[in-house]
Amino acid sequence: MPEAIAQGLRVIDLSGAWRLQQEQHRAVYDFADADPVTAAQLTRKAVYGLPELNGDRIPHAALVANPGCYATSVILALAPLLRADMVDRQRGIISDSKSGVSGAGKEPTSRTHFVSVADNLSAYSVFNHRHVGEMVEQLELGNQELVFTPHLLPIPRGILSTVYVYLNREAKAAEVESCFREFYGGKRWVRVFATPQLPQIQFSLHTNHCDLGFCLANDGRRLVLVSCVDNLLKGAAGQAVQNMNLMYGWNEEEGLQ
Amino acid sequence: MPEAIAQGLRVIDLSGAWRLQQEQHRAVYDFADADPVTAAQLTRKAVYGLPELNGDRIPHAALVANPGCYATSVILALAPLLRADMVDRQRGIISDSKSGVSGAGKEPTSRTHFVSVADNLSAYSVFNHRHVGEMVEQLELGNQELVFTPHLLPIPRGILSTVYVYLNREAKAAEVESCFREFYGGKRWVRVFATPQLPQIQFSLHTNHCDLGFCLANDGRRLVLVSCVDNLLKGAAGQAVQNMNLMYGWNEEEGLQ
Amino acid sequence: MPEAIAQGLRVIDLSGAWRLQQEQHRAVYDFADADPVTAAQLTRKAVYGLPELNGDRIPHAALVANPGCYATSVILALAPLLRADMVDRQRGIISDSKSGVSGAGKEPTSRTHFVSVADNLSAYSVFNHRHVGEMVEQLELGNQELVFTPHLLPIPRGILSTVYVYLNREAKAAEVESCFREFYGGKRWVRVFATPQLPQIQFSLHTNHCDLGFCLANDGRRLVLVSCVDNLLKGAAGQAVQNMNLMYGWNEEEGLQ
Amino acid sequence: MPEAIAQGLRVIDLSGAWRLQQEQHRAVYDFADADPVTAAQLTRKAVYGLPELNGDRIPHAALVANPGCYATSVILALAPLLRADMVDRQRGIISDSKSGVSGAGKEPTSRTHFVSVADNLSAYSVFNHRHVGEMVEQLELGNQELVFTPHLLPIPRGILSTVYVYLNREAKAAEVESCFREFYGGKRWVRVFATPQLPQIQFSLHTNHCDLGFCLANDGRRLVLVSCVDNLLKGAAGQAVQNMNLMYGWNEEEGLQ
Secondary structure (H helix, E strand, C coil): CHHHHHCCCCEEECCCCCCCCCHHHHCCCCCCCCCHHHHHHHHHHCEECCHHHHCCCHHHCCEEECCCHHHHHHHHHHHHHHHCCCECHHHCEEEEEEECHHHHCCCCCCCCEHHHHCCCCEECCCCCCCCHHHHHHHHCCCHHHEEEEEEECCCCCCEEEEEEEEECCCCCHHHHHHHHHHHCCCCCCEEECCCCCCCCHHHHCCCCCEEEEEEECCCCCEEEEEEEECCCCCCCHHHHHHHHHHHCCCCCCCCCC | CHHHHHCCCCEEECCCCCCCCCHHHHCCCCCCCCCHHHHHHHHHHCEECCHHHHCCCHHHCCEEECCCHHHHHHHHHHHHHHHCCCECHHHCEEEEEEECHHHHCCCCCCCCEHHHHCCCCEECCCCCCCCHHHHHHHHCCCHHHEEEEEEECCCCCCEEEEEEEEECCCCCHHHHHHHHHHHCCCCCCEEECCCCCCCCHHHHCCCCCEEEEEEECCCCCEEEEEEEECCCHHHHHHHHHHHHHHHCCCCCCCCCC | CHHHHHCCCCEEECCCCCCCCCHHHHCCCCCCCCCHHHHHHHHHHCEECCHHHHCCCHHHCCEEECCCHHHHHHHHHHHHHHHCCCECHHHCEEEEEEECHHHHCCCCCCCCEHHHHCCCCEECCCCCCCCHHHHHHHHCCCHHHEEEEEEECCCCCCEEEEEEEEECCCCCHHHHHHHHHHHCCCCCCEEECCCCCCCCHHHHCCCCCEEEEEEECCCCCEEEEEEEECCCCCCCHHHHHHHHHHHCCCCCCCCCC | CHHHHHCCCCEEECCCCCCCCCHHHHCCCCCCCCCHHHHHHHHHHCEECCHHHHCCCHHHCCEEECCCHHHHHHHHHHHHHHHCCCECHHHCEEEEEEECHHHHCCCCCCCCEHHHHCCCCEECCCCCCCCHHHHHHHHCCCHHHEEEEEEECCCCCCEEEEEEEEECCCCCHHHHHHHHHHHCCCCCCEEECCCCCCCCHHHHCCCCCEEEEEEECCCCCEEEEEEEECCCCCCCHHHHHHHHHHHCCCCCCCCCC
8 A cells, every 4th residue: 555655556444544643543443564754754644534524635536535434424413513622521432333244344254143133232342443533533532532432233234323412501402403514415325304303224224424413402402413324325335435536626416326 | 900809909001091199290191091099009019129129018918010120220220329319410420321122011112123223322301201200200300310222122021220410528439339239238139330330231130130230430429330131030029029929928039931 | 987098099908808819718817897898809909918928019009908917927927938839838837926015006904914914824716816827828837737826925915936847858958948048038128047046036136137047857858947027017017118118110119127 | 773673673764874764765875884684674663753743653663763953944834734635746846045154063164153154144955955755755855846956054953944835725724723733633842833833943943842833824825934943952862862752651741841
């Protein structure tokens, strides 16, 4: 990959190698083999490939780090309210996320054996999943402000994240919905649901959509967000195509309908 | 049922009719037909049938209100830490719960149709599920201190609740584990997992166990609890048998192995 | 529908109303309301809408009777060998077919409830399924020459038919494969697998393909055919689009890729 | 194992090593390591451990070869009619069998990966599955009289075999049912369903039952049999316990309720 970049090729990388800017977060990956100088240079060059956040930088990037599937679902759920400074970060943010088995990779293991997964649900990698670093970097959160718990669902594909935040002032549901609609106005691949309707995993399967919905408690503070993506499309290859479309100045829908 | 009680029969009721003491919580059920005087008398008589909490009152109860399935999984996860006053209640408690389809009843609806459930996950009844009243009453929480979100899993049976709390002081994992082990010492139908091992839905299926495990973050404050029950056994009929065993002075295992 | 035809509109009908020419087979449907004279006229007009068999008549048809999903999978598996007179019909033909739940319709019933279907398999309508009439008419079989057994699979969509025939002379696998390749040469929506490779339900899901494969025993007589379709596409709406393309002289792929 | 037998221990063997008497069938297993003389002696000693067929020999056997899961379901479906000489064997017998994934073993492979199995169905080992030898030996069939096709179902456990035979004379359904009821009279672990009711996989799950049902066509000749077992119980460990009960003269239900 460094050679490809050196020769002037532009790269969209689906691995986790270039997603993280901060050393503390990069440590969860084992990049011991890499030449540290080159690695540092490439890391600085890399643009985090979430088009709804970094749509201005991706068109000119030499190296696009395609986001993780869980990270895509969590960041897109939280970015609008955090950017609008509506979240009481001191009370903490929780993302309870659930993924289909293709998110765990193709390698056959006892964990991905049909009999282990069917008729089951399990939490894993609590407090130490690799995607947390992407989330806190992109959302500019402190490490202790976010709790992320992934779960393995007995379905082939799809992610649903249920995200819990407390607002820092009493708000009405209409305000929250406006915040989302403004942030994602004109964004082709995000669908904001009218509250209290919520997305389900089936709705975004086999599409490149990220679907977002929410319910606000009657105290105007407690907020439950629901975010769904197909982990193989908006959570991986579909988002890579979307990034390619931006890099080449093509229509953002090209190859994705 | 009032007639049965009047004639001196002892009743274990699996409906939600007698689980709630406070009028504000009873309002979620439609008990318009009931004679209010009788209803108030019976409500006072009723003992909430969670043996691990009310094991001293159930043996003498005329009317045992068998708990809801979600409520069983959430209350058993939270009771030890709340009773030990280790929880920072001001930061809020969250239970993200997931249930198999038998929890939604036998009636065929578009929601329980195989094609609606398979390859899917959905949240529902956010901020207004009927079991919340049981949880806050039994745990002596304020209404705004708990957020409960149920989800429909593509499996026939089983519940997993992922419960999020913040401790009110830095603790070590061993302290948390001790708290659980002391609380459930001698309780036949609760299994406490050694941290960081977590229960999965498969482990308690076809048994009357409630399985409990947890992970504590390295800040000693953020805590993720996982609680599993089979909604048809510990979450319903199995717990009723357990209550019957207590009411008759029988071995708590009778009919449940 | 008769009115539409009378006014010169062309119709593709997805119901079973016009698929059957012989009165004995039509009796399984309840067409009591229809005016018998009109019904008889329309039945004569109707063309059975299986493009790989009736591709010459569909372009000019006023009324196309879109085939049943099971019938599509069984007829396409058997037509080549029967037309080539390679089958020992006296020994009987068996189709053991399995369908996903969407084939049973949208109506919620106890039979389509998630808990009835998951972790299960069941045979139904043995010797009396409505699609048998289509199969024997299109394949020109006697009523006792075919046994058809449908089963309900715990999946949302897809059909796999395992079809058993005895050849009327010893043959080699290459001959059988040639028979299929010749019959389906130039047919866009049928894929013949090289023996002994067999199609699986996943391969044709979300496509309009009918996938066909077979294994011949070393006695050169006993033959197992496997046929897969997505019951919602080649087994229903996809085939209707394919018929529309033929009726309008459009490319057979239009709207189906 | 030979050592154990030599020392006078009695053995119930769950492998395929001692199930087959005829060399032609033993060849499908790779027993190259075994000392041929010892192997031949043990093979002669071995009793095929299907209690409903060999209930007279198992109590005295030194070596019981516990049957394969598919073989159990197929042999129990066919034995009554074959022993009563009611089957037209010249027209051939077909067993179209479907098994849950635990039948494929615990080893994680690409074939048992959740994503390969879910939303899918596939046939495999057509004309060369190892269990065919057991079936033809126990049923005293010629090799070409039986076609057996196994399929992999997207469920954790359970087998359903749909078995097709032609009767050698016109019969009434009541005669067929009597044949089954007589054959299995007093057999604790076989349930014969009243025609036209058919067993489903769910009915025998988590039990040691083999469930049998059938439908006879109105020509009195074409017969569809359905046979269900839990492959982990009657198809494996449960049957081993049943054999142990017979070997020790215990009640056949011991440990199985």
